[in-house]
Amino acid sequence: xxxxxxxxxxxxxxxxxxxxxxxxxxxxxxxxxxxxxxxxxxxxxxxxxxxxxxxxxxxxxxxxxxxxxxxxxxxxxxxxxxxxxxxxxxxxxxxxxxxxxxxxxxxxxxxxxxxxxxxxxxxxxxxxxxxxxxxxxxxxxxxxxxxxxxxxxxxxxxxxxxxxxxxxxxxxxxxxxxxxxxxxxxxxxxxxxxxxxxxxxxxxxxxxxxxxxxxxxxxxxxxxxxxxxxxxxxxxxxxxxxxxxxxxxxxxxxxxxxxxxxxxxxxxxxxxxxxxxxxxxxxxxxxxxxxxxxxxxxxxxxxxxxxxxxxxxxxxxxxxxxxxxxxxxxxxxxxxxxxxx
Amino acid sequence: xxxxxxxxxxxxxxxxxxxxxxxxxxxxxxxxxxxxxxxxxxxxxxxxxxxxxxxxxxxxxxxxxxxxxxxxxxxxxxxxxxxxxxxxxxxxxxxxxxxxxxxxxxxxxxxxxxxxxxxxxxxxxxxxxxxxxxxxxxxxxxxxxxxxxxxxxxxxxxxxxxxxxxxxxxxxxxxxxxxxxxxxxxxxxxxxxxxxxxxxxxxxxxxxxxxxxxxxxxxxxxxxxxxxxxxxxxxxxxxxxxxxxxxxxxxxxxxxxxxxxxxxxxxxxxxxxxxxxxxxxxxxxxxxxxxxxxxxxxxxxxxxxxxxxxxxxxxxxxxxxxxxxxxxxxxxxxxxxxxxx
Numbered sequence: 001x002x003x004x005x006x007x008x009x010x011x012x013x014x015x016x017x018x019x020x021x022x023x024x025x026x027x028x029x030x031x032x033x034x035x036x037x038x039x040x041x042x043x044x045x046x047x048x049x050x051x052x053x054x055x056x057x058x059x060x061x062x063x064x065x066x067x068x069x070x071x072x073x074x075x076x077x078x079x080x081x082x083x084x085x086x087x088x089x090x091x092x093x094x095x096x097x098x099x100x101x102x103x104x105x106x107x108x109x110x111x112x113x114x115x116x117x118x119x120x121x122x123x124x125x126x127x128x129x130x131x132x133x134x135x136x137x138x139x140x141x142x143x144x145x146x147x148x149x150x151x152x153x154x155x156x157x158x159x160x161x162x163x164x165x166x167x168x169x170x171x172x173x174x175x176x177x178x179x180x181x182x183x184x185x186x187x188x189x190x191x192x193x194x195x196x197x198x199x200x201x202x203x204x205x206x207x208x209x210x211x212x213x214x215x216x217x218x219x220x221x222x223x224x225x226x227x228x229x230x231x232x233x234x235x236x237x238x239x240x241x242x243x244x245x246x247x248x249x250x251x252x253x254x255x256x257x258x259x260x261x262x263x264x265x266x267x268x269x270x271x272x273x274x275x276x277x278x279x280x281x282x283x284x285x286x287x288x289x290x291x292x293x294x295x296x297x298x299x300x301x302x303x304x305x306x307x308x309x310x311x312x313x314x315x316x317x318x319x320x321x322x323x324x325x326x327x328x329x330x331x332x333x334x335x336x337x338x339x340x341x
Numbered sequence: 342x343x344x345x346x347x348x349x350x351x352x353x354x355x356x357x358x359x360x361x362x363x364x365x366x367x368x369x370x371x372x373x374x375x376x377x378x379x380x381x382x383x384x385x386x387x388x389x390x391x392x393x394x395x396x397x398x399x400x401x402x403x404x405x406x407x408x409x410x411x412x413x414x415x416x417x418x419x420x421x422x423x424x425x426x427x428x429x430x431x432x433x434x435x436x437x438x439x440x441x442x443x444x445x446x447x448x449x450x451x452x453x454x455x456x457x458x459x460x461x462x463x464x465x466x467x468x469x470x471x472x473x474x475x476x477x478x479x480x481x482x483x484x485x486x487x488x489x490x491x492x493x494x495x496x497x498x499x500x501x502x503x504x505x506x507x508x509x510x511x512x513x514x515x516x517x518x519x520x521x522x523x524x525x526x527x528x529x530x531x532x533x534x535x536x537x538x539x540x541x542x543x544x545x546x547x548x549x550x551x552x553x554x555x556x557x558x559x560x561x562x563x564x565x566x567x568x569x570x571x572x573x574x575x576x577x578x579x580x581x582x583x584x585x586x587x588x589x590x591x592x593x594x595x596x597x598x599x600x601x602x603x604x605x606x607x608x609x610x611x612x613x614x615x616x617x618x619x620x621x622x623x624x625x626x627x628x629x630x631x632x633x634x635x636x637x638x639x640x641x642x643x644x645x646x647x648x649x650x651x652x653x654x655x656x657x658x659x660x661x662x663x664x665x666x667x668x669x670x671x672x673x674x675x676x677x678x679x680x681x682x
Contacts, residue, residue, distance in 0.1 A: 149575015234490015243609035268584035271609040279620035
C-alpha cells in the first residue's frame with residue numbers, strides 16, 4: 001500500500017515536472033560575460049558577488065523590457081549595452097589593449113525575424129559598439145563596416161562618441177604593460193603573474209552576448225568584445241562575424257559565442273548550430289554541444305556559447321573551466337552561474 | 342530487328358556515359374569572374390573573346406599546377422592572383438572605386454584539409470590580396486586582419502606593396518566619376534549610362550574566385566574582390582568572410598561566392614552549402630541550388646557560386662543573367678561560359 005502511494009506521488013510529480021518543462025515560455029533571455037579558465041580557487045567570494053550582481057542586473061533589465069512587450073532585438077541590444085558600459089567585462093568600457101596600446105572593439109547583432117544583421121569591427125571611439133552594429137543593420141544598407149568607415153558612419157548617425165581614454169581601466173592597462181614588450185597575446189582573465197601565450201587557454205575570453213525570444217516568437221542575438229590583450233591591430237575575431245560569433249533565425253535559434261575567435265570563424269559556429277537544427281533536426285542542446293564539446297576542441301580551440309530556440313529551450317555549453325552566464329524566463333525563473341555545474 | 346539494334350546501341354551509349362560520369366577525376370579546378378546582368382545584347386563578340394581567353398588562361402595555369410601534383414591551395418591562390426592582376430576583373434588591379442575615390446580590396450582563402458583560413462579586408466596597397474590572405478592563414482595566428490593592420494602585416498611578410506594608383510584603370514575611374522556625387526553604389530558591369538542604385542541588380546558583382554580538388558583529395562577555396570563602386574569606405578562584403586563568401590572542408594566541398602555580399606553574409610552561403618551536404622546528405626548541386634536559387638532570391642539578393650565536392654562533382658549555379666565561369670578536370674575536359682546555358 002505504501003509502495004502504491006509512493007508510485008502515485010512519483011507519477012504526479014513527474015507529470016507536473018513534464019508539464020512545467022513542456023510549457024513554452026512567453027519569452028526568454030540568456031546572457032554571457034565570457035568563458036575561460038575561471039577557477040574558483042583563483043577568485044574571491046567578493047569578486048564572484050560583483051560579477052553575479054552585474055549579470056543579474058542585466059537579466060532584470062532585459063526581463064522588464066521583454067515583459068512589457070519589447071522585441072528580442074531591443075532586449076539583446078539593451079543588455080549588451082549594459083555589459084559594454086560595465087568595466088568588469090571585456091567589451092566597451094574595460095576592454096583590453098592591443099599591441100599598440102589601443103582599445104579596438106567589435107560587435108554584431110542579428111534579427112531572427114528578417115535575417116537582417118549588422119556589425120562593426122576595429123572601432124575605437126564609439127561608446128557602444130552594439131548600438132553602432134544595430135545602426136549598420138538598420139540604416140547603412142550594409143552588414144559590416146570596419147575601422148574609420150564604421151566610426152564615420154556612427155558619427156553621421158549621431159551615436160555617442162567618446163575619447164580613446166574612455167575605454168581605459170587601470171587593471172586592463174596593467175595587464176597590457178605586462179605583455180606589451182612581447183608579441184604574445186593574453187586573454188583577459190588571469191591571476192597568474194606569468195605572460196600568457198595565445199596558445200594558452202588559462203585565461204578568459206572576454207566577450208559579452210545576449211540571445212532572446214520575445215512574446216511574438218521573434219529571436220535575436222547580439223555579441224560585443226574588446227578582443228585579446230596585445231593582439232595585433234587589425235585582428236578581427238568571431239564576435240563581429242555573422243555566422244561565426246552571432247546568428248539568429250526564427251526558424252531555428254539565436255546564438256552568441258565566446259571563445260578563441262579564430263576557431264569559431266573557421267567552424268562558422270553560430271550558423272552551424274542553426275544548420276544542425278534545421279538539417280539534422282537536432283535539439284538546440286544537441287546542436288550546441290556538437291560544436292562546443294566536439295568540433296571546437298577537435299580543432300584545438302575552446303570557448304562556449306549561449307543559445308535559445310524558437311520554443312524557448314536554452315543551451316549554454318562551454319568547454320572551459322567556467323563561463324559567466326545566466327538566463328531568465330517569462331515565469332521569473334532566473335539563474336546566474338560562473339563555474340561548471 | 343532494327344529496333345533491337347537501336348536499343349542495344351542506346352544501352353551501350355548510356356552505360357559508357359554513366360561510366361564516364363561516375364569516374365572520379367584526379368583533380369578539378371573551377372573558377373568564376375563575377376555574376377550579374379551580363380547580357381549578350383549588351384556585349385560584343387570581341388569583349389566576350391577577351392574575357393574567355395583570360396578565364397582559359399587561368400584554368401590552364403591551375404591545370405598545370407594540379408597535374409604536376411600541386412596542392413589545391415597552391416592552385417586556387419595562383420589562379421586568383423592571375424585574375425587579380427588582370428584588369429578585366431574587379432579584384433586587385435582594375436578594382437572599382439569607393440565613395441572616397443579609393444580602391445579597397447578584400448580576399449579570403451581556406452584549406453579544406455585543416456580548416457585553416459585567412460582573410461584580409463579593406464586593404465589598399467597590397468598587390469595581391471589573396472596572397473596576403475594566405476599569409477594571414479599561415480603566419481599570423483589569426484584568421485582575419487583588416488585595414489592598416491593587415492597592410493602592416495603584409496609588409497612585415499615581404500609581400501609586394503604597390504602605390505594606390507596601381508589599382509586604377511581608366512574605365513573604373515570613369516564609372517566612379519559618374520556616380521561619385523551620389524551616395525549610390527554601382528556594381529561593376531553595366532553598359533547603361535544611368536546611375537545604378539545598390540538595390541539594382543542590373544550590374545555585375547565583380548568578384549573572382551577559385552575552388553579546387555587536388556590529387557591528394559584535398560579541397561581549397563579562394564575569393565577576391567574590389568567591392569562595389571562608390572561603396573562607403575569601411576564596408577566589408579562577403580568575399581573576406583569565411584563561411585559567407587568562402588569555405589572549404591574535405592568532408593564536403595569547397596565554395597567561392599559572387600553576388601550581393603550582404604545577402605551572402607546574412608545567409609552564411611558558403612558554409613551552409615557544406616552544412617546542407619553534411620547534415621542533409623544532399624549533393625553539391627542540390628545544396629548549391631538551395632542557396633542560390635531559393636534562399637538568396639527569397640531574401641531579395643542575387644549572385645552565384647562555384648563549388649566542387651570531395652568526389653570532384655561541380656556546381657556553378659547563378660540567379661543572374663550571367664556569370665563568368667569555367668572548369669577543367671584532370672582528363673582535360675574544359676568549359677568556359679558567360680551566359681545561362
